[in-house]
Amino acid sequence: MSCAIAFFQKNIKLFFTSFLPIFLLFNSLTLFAFQTSSDSLSTKEYSYLRKLVYGNFKDSLKAIPYAQSYLYKAKIDNDTIKIANGFFYFSIVTQDEKIKDKYIDSMILYAKNLNTKLYPASAYFYKAKIAYNRGNFKKAIDLYLKTNEKAKESGNTHLFYASKKSMGILKSRIGEHQTALKELRQCYQYFSKCKKEKSRDYLRTLFALSDAYNLNKKLDSATYINVLGYTESITFKDEDFRHYFTLNEGINLFDKKNFTTAKDSLSNAIKEFKLNGDEANLSMAYFFFGKTLDALGEEKEAINAHIKVDEIFQNIAEIMPNNRENYEILINYYKKLGDKDNQLKYIQQLITVDSILHTNYRYLIKGVVQNYDTPRLLSEKQKIIDSLKTGKKTSYTIISILGIVSFLLSILWLINRRRQKQYKRRFEELYHKKDVPKKGDTKTALQQEKAKLTIPDEVVKEILNKLKIFENELGFTQQEISLTSLAKKFKTNSNYLSKIINTYKEKSFKHYINDLRINQSIVKLKTEPKFRNYTIKAIAQEMGFNTAEVFSKTFYNQNGIYPSYFIKELEKQIK
Template sequence: MSYDELKEVFFRNEGKIEIQKKYARAFLSKAKKENNSPKIARGYYYYSLLYDDVRKIIYFDSIINNVKFPASEKNYPFVIFLEKGHFLSKQHRYKEAINNYLIVQNLAFSKNITYFYRAKYAIAVLKSEKMGEVVEALPLYRDCYQFYKEQKNNPDLAFAYEASIFGLADTFKALKNRDSASYYNKLGYNGTKKSKNEFLNNIFILNEGANHVLENNFNATLDSVSKALPVMIKHKDKINILASYYYMAKAYQGLNLNLKALENYIKVDSLYRSNSIILPEFSDGYKFIIDYYKDKGDKENQLKYLTTYLEIQNQFQKEYKELSVKLKNDYDLPNLVKEKESLINSLRKDEQKYFWIIILLIGLAFFFVSISIYQNRQKKKYKLNFEKIINQTPKPEILHEVTTNQLQAREINLPSSLVKELNDKLSKFEKNKQYKNANISIQFLANEFATNTKYLSLFINVYKNKTFINYVNDLRVDFIVEELKKSKSLRKYTIAALAEEAGFNTAESFSNAFYRRTGIKPSFFVKELNGC
């Protein structure tokens, strides 16, 4: 296979690690055999994509230390140091990340100036968004902007140009330089509108909405954020969805619409709870929530959000080590901890011990009565289902024998000859009880039938009216039901042994399939059979 073919198969099987390893190995072996340094590097790089732990660093270092590149090479090793920096950044190892970005700058300055500015932009992002060094980030963003501005007609660098504009706009916003932030937001908005980049266009709208908060222009904030939020949701950009709710909350708070503010701050909290993502900038909404419930005398909610707030601050202490001094200054954590302890003690004192004991007893009584009623109903239901199974005519081995007329009557996007062939082979499969093979799979059966899984699955869905798994499991259940009716010795088997006899891998999967098919558990069925 050619390099392009190996690459295509590798990415086509994304998520299937073992298959991807196979093609990464083939790619690397081919490159080593041909002594092709750039392709060797790419082979190691493909391996690095399969991991998100220390192994990724190992593969990066394998390229850096073991591959020699020709002087004409334009991408390596710059891209590897850059990717290594990105990975270290995700691991919150910011200083190590910056060291790798600086290596890119030193190596790429005379060979590939584009990588030089990609590294500079990455350092700017780290400093402004992760390390709290916004002032230091500003000249880096400016340098990147000037470079990409000169290259903006290069389609490969158009996104980088727009991103550098956003970096400047966001940094000026963080520095509370509202006029400059607004200038770059408008510049980015007009550019992305022209390039029809819907997502980035609305990022600039959102950022300008945030900038309006600094100007106390809260209605303008609501207008901008309301326009941007649906696009953030459309693109599933979780952090900017969270940012949208945060700035809406800030705007409503500024307009003294406290219930609306609370509603949106709680949406920020919900996103944090479901996705575990939040930035220091968006955490101060918890102060509003805590104070709101404190004023309302709602100690339980006050404690709930205070606990979450402390959890977030502890997370920041770990993830944003360079920000730790700033965090200590901005948030009086020891006092918050004391407030939490005080709330817990207060709630304990407020408990009405005997009232809750009575409530608990009533609840337990209701619970046990409900359980008893439920069990009686279930027993009656099981009895009816058991009688139905016993009295029904034994089912043939073939669950849904498909007649020639039925084959012709149903519309299916398969050749009629193939439909007839699959029907005949499935009939033989059922008659020979091949479904008792615990390792049977649609892939295995498709191979046996000399067809593919898509056709076989489609046939079973249409003519058997069920999925492949349910089709096989129903055959197994019907088989074991008839065997249990006939064989008293079989009734002495354990559920696990019955499962194995029927072709199931586990007792649990057998019980679930048996219940789905018959409406009763196999243990109940055997017990009732023995009592007949």
């Protein structure tokens, strides 16, 4: 699949350190523990400190004092932009991922209210890149969209297209090939106009565009871009980049069934990637090299190439969705030879690969599974297990493990299938549910409850009327609302208000407010198309919840499905 993706990941840190000057807030105790050293550097210019951060960013022990001094100086000067820059410098030199996240979040805290060409768009862009690199593609997409919005508002055209290019690469990765191609074409039109000033961005765009053309089976267009990219790499004295176009064209030639020429191109790419240490693209080159050799009738050499892909995967634990086929090829080869040990080995590897794909590609895993879907894979394992029982006693441990795994996978599959049916049924109930007002209690029951309340009738009536107005005016969507604050607003005491809600609404104050919020969210989702495009976090905030997690949990507790599932099914129903 996408070589551009592997290249994108390899170069992500270099890209950040050369493109962005940003990021976020951290604990002041940590920041000023170094005050003595900061004082000695505080007279230095910002440009001097920034230069030393970049000059030493690979050695955090050397770089951190300069980042600290930069941030210390910015705080003394009360310069919000430079404070955001300071947190960015911290984020690129720290090795601890949790601490890095704190710097990033703090940077956004400072940057989000700025209105410059760089901020806050570049802060969201950087966080999107981090989410992408960690396999959190859904979050990355949301952040890229936020980047585009802010970059457009501030007139930062370059950042707008840089973000758009990243989204195109991501969409290629998750299988949205047509959409990716459309966006990358637009990026190419932009970067080709500024290729002299931004040659590396231009070459990266060409590389991603070539990959997109190939994935959309526009092979002649892919060849055109590969030739152009190879030539432009030499023109801009970035000759190491030409090897990536050699790789892409090798894959393209394979798809054109020009196997002899494809073999030469892929062989050259393998040599270069061995030298530059790009194992992700080396894996891709070996994969297609193996398929090319097999097409030329060189089966043993082809299998050796596919074994190389497995060796690289064990080393870097990074795999592209279509490289899953690599293990199907190895399993089938050893099955044909009757080599049960190697067949079992690569079946186990395929299970490992599937677990990674299921984690990083959970939104497209159904489209990834090809010849060996879960039931067939389990069946193949069981057949091998049965044959090994009468063969090698030393294999009993492996057989037991695989049997347990097969059983657990089957149980999980059944549970998931049952759960999906339940979710579907609950959605249908919720979708067709009408907002029928709840009938009041009988007169006798109400009188009994009033007697228990020992609250004057006129007070009860007044509070119930105010609650009705409160509900009609959607007062419950305000964040941080409490029993005390609402009682104060109603000019009554919280004890009266609590007892009346418990009696007449038949629920606690907390459940009363949350139920109103959830019901209102359902009404808006059903009736407002724009509202369905909001993120879960935005919907939660709109309804008055502090976090997306609390909103999702409350929605699930009330309706038996999560809001994300309800929105997805609602879109299908409406279409």
